[in-house]
Amino acid sequence: MKSSKSLRNRLLFSxxxxxxxxxLVFGVVTYQVARIEAGEMLDGQLAxxxxxxxxxMQQVQMEPGSQQQLVRLINRNDVHPYEQSLxxxxxxxxxxxxxxxxxxxxxxxxxxxxxxxxxxxxQPWRMLAMWSPEHRFQVQVAEPVKDxxxxxxxxxxxxVLPMFLALPFMAGLIxxxxxxxxxxxxxVALSVAARSKNNLDPIATGxxxxxxxxxxxxxxxxxxxxxxxxxxxxxxxxxAAHELRTPLAAIKVQAQVCQMSTDEAMRSHALxxxxxxxxxxxxxxxxxxxxARLDPLSGILDAALFDLRPLVQDVINELHPAAQEKNxxxxxxxxxxxxxxxxxxxxLRVAVRNLLENAIRYTPAGGHVSAxxxxxxxxxxxxxxxxxxxxxxxxxxxxxxRFYRGRNVAAGGSGLGLPIVKRVAxxxxxRLHLSNMPGGGLEAVLEWA
Amino acid sequence: xRVFLVEDDPQLGDGLYAGLKIAGYAVDWVLDGExxxxxxxxxxYGVCILDLGxxxxxxxxxxxxxxxxxxxxxxxxxxxxxxxSDRVSGLDAGADDYLVKPFDLPELLARVRALVRRxxxxxxxxxxxxxxxxxxxxxxxxxxxxxxxxxxxEYALLxxxxxxxxxIRTKTELEGGLYAWGDEVGSNTVEVYVHHLRKxxxxxxxxxxxxxGYVIGDDE
Numbered sequence: 061m062k063s064s065k066s067l068r069n070r071l072l073f074s075x076x077x078x079x080x081x082x083x084l085v086f087g088v089v090t091y092q093v094a095r096i097e098a099g100e101m102l103d104g105q106l107a108x109x110x111x112x113x114x115x116x117m118q119q120v121q122m123e124p125g126s127q128q129q130l131v132r133l134i135n136r137n138d139v140h141p142y143e144q145s146l147x148x149x150x151x152x153x154x155x156x157x158x159x160x161x162x163x164x165x166x167x168x169x170x171x172x173x174x175x176x177x178x179x180x181x182x183q184p185w186r187m188l189a190m191w192s193p194e195h196r197f198q199v200q201v202a203e204p205v206k207d208x209x210x211x212x213x214x215x216x217x218x219x220v221l222p223m224f225l226a227l228p229f230m231a232g233l234i235x236x237x238x239x240x241x242x243x244x245x246x247x248v249a250l251s252v253a254a255r256s257k258n259n260l261d262p263i264a265t266g267x268x269x270x271x272x273x274x275x276x277x278x279x280x281x282x283x284x285x286x287x288x289x290x291x292x293x294x295x296x297x298x299x300a301a302h303e304l305r306t307p308l309a310a311i312k313v314q315a316q317v318c319q320m321s322t323d324e325a326m327r328s329h330a331l332x333x334x335x336x337x338x339x340x341x342x343x344x345x346x347x348x349x350x351x352a353r354l355d356p357l358s359g360i361l362d363a364a365l366f367d368l369r370p371l372v373q374d375v376i377n378e379l380h381p382a383a384q385e386k387n388x389x390x391x392x393x394x395x396x397x398x399x400x401x402x403x404x405x406x407x408l409r410v411a412v413r414n415l416l417e418n419a420i421r422y423t424p425a426g427g428h429v430s431a432x433x434x435x436x437x438x439x440x441x442x443x444x445x446x447x448x449x450x451x452x453x454x455x456x457x458x459x460x461x462r463f464y465r466g467r468n469v470a471a472g473g474s475g476l477g478l479p480i481v482k483r484v485a486x487x488x489x490x491r492l493h494l495s496n497m498p499g500g501g502l503e504a505v506l507e508w509a
Numbered sequence: 510x511r512v513f514l515v516e517d518d519p520q521l522g523d524g525l526y527a528g529l530k531i532a533g534y535a536v537d538w539v540l541d542g543e544x545x546x547x548x549x550x551x552x553x554y555g556v557c558i559l560d561l562g563x564x565x566x567x568x569x570x571x572x573x574x575x576x577x578x579x580x581x582x583x584x585x586x587x588x589x590x591x592x593x594s595d596r597v598s599g600l601d602a603g604a605d606d607y608l609v610k611p612f613d614l615p616e617l618l619a620r621v622r623a624l625v626r627r628x629x630x631x632x633x634x635x636x637x638x639x640x641x642x643x644x645x646x647x648x649x650x651x652x653x654x655x656x657x658x659x660x661x662x663e664y665a666l667l668x669x670x671x672x673x674x675x676x677i678r679t680k681t682e683l684e685g686g687l688y689a690w691g692d693e694v695g696s697n698t699v700e701v702y703v704h705h706l707r708k709x710x711x712x713x714x715x716x717x718x719x720x721x722g723y724v725i726g727d728d729e
Contacts, residue, residue: 302590305589316614
């Protein structure tokens, strides 16, 4: 048996419970009705008996000794099962008990004719008092109420019992009906359970009952999203692996050049190249890890209020040697007053660094890289501009895609720098804009609006 | 033998350049697809080593264009993708061979030699004419079984003539195989190397066809 949350069990139990309850109510009502009917019937019988006794009394003279005759006449032994154990008394007009059956309750003469409920010998009795036509004597007939109950119970039992016996069959039918109705759901569950983990095709909705459609539709929607997320991950992993292959190939080839060559200068050059390739591979791995850490976040864990200016200045100072190596000028003119932002400063430092590194990498030797902060009432804009080639218009929208390489872009970057900036921007409620500047070069803007 | 190398990764390109140089080839190396296309139009090469993922113009387009104009230069493609679809599309586009990164430099050199051999119509690993045998794998030349010491350019010239045995090679063609871009070319260097080769290998090996060039073997 499955858990109590099973729809099948709930249906089964509620339907069976309802049928049982109906049966119970029907039984009680039948019993009550039977009791009332039996009461009426037996009251009629009492009256008939009283009349009969009065009629008998017409033949028996009210003399001493004739009582036994009367009792024998009335209390025969060969009783029909439904003939009630009647008891009676006969009173004469002077209020003297003239005759009575063996077990009759001795009740004083009633002043009024009619039915009464009395207690005798610890149990309830139904009694009828009736005067003879000339008021010569009074006949009292009594019968234990218990007998009526037995009769009513018998009647009720006879009409309710067949239904009770039918209950198990009913339960069986309900079980089959419920099972049959649940079958399409079972089929769906089986087909989903039998799937391989790679099968994210939508569940066929043809056989699904209408009530389950919204659930299946929602599931299919989820499957679709899952499939595209999985495809994205798969492509990303494969791209990442391929990106790592080139520096690995370079390391291997340069190492083998080193083995093959006898020329000292050539060997030392090859070793330098090995170092360069290892650096590139490490940078790629570092960026991959950074992205892997940023990807699952849905927001910033410990946001703080910080001044953007010293953060940018720090990065600029770190990158000065790299710019100098390419004979580039690297400028940052901070605004005079603090630029307070709410966010994760460590994350933003990475973003600022990536933007500036990109600018340095894609600007030819002797070029200029500049950064600045623009502030208005509504927004803060951190910009980086270079004097490089800029990007092709067709590449511009794709530059923040992972491992996207612009058509004009030589290898060198990890292909993850801008995607990381974009992700950091998303997490810090900022936006990244990339555009070509009118005079050439690329402008990258992080904007808090 | 002049080899054309198209590789956009500076370190990998540098390593391949050095490796090919050590193996005695004259190497021209470009880092992007557009330059590669132009160079392939202007110059003919013994072998082209082509990376598929290139800036500006991808390797497959270059390859298709090369084959479209009936240029049968042997092409070895380098790819970072090991999915068979990438290799299949490379081979279908007209590549003669492929290597998946990261690869072995000696293996690359062996495959280049094999491509050169096949382009010369021979599957045999050694080139021979009479008693002269050239083994490209070990870069050794023997005459009657005895090794002959040759300089890199002498070797390259002999290799060129043996690989094209029976067809006349012009002075310009031979020069093209000896020098990469930026190498200093003397005015009568081919004559000088032919002279050296005749001295070391016998006067009858290389015949001069007046006004046309040089040939080893019959020139039908």
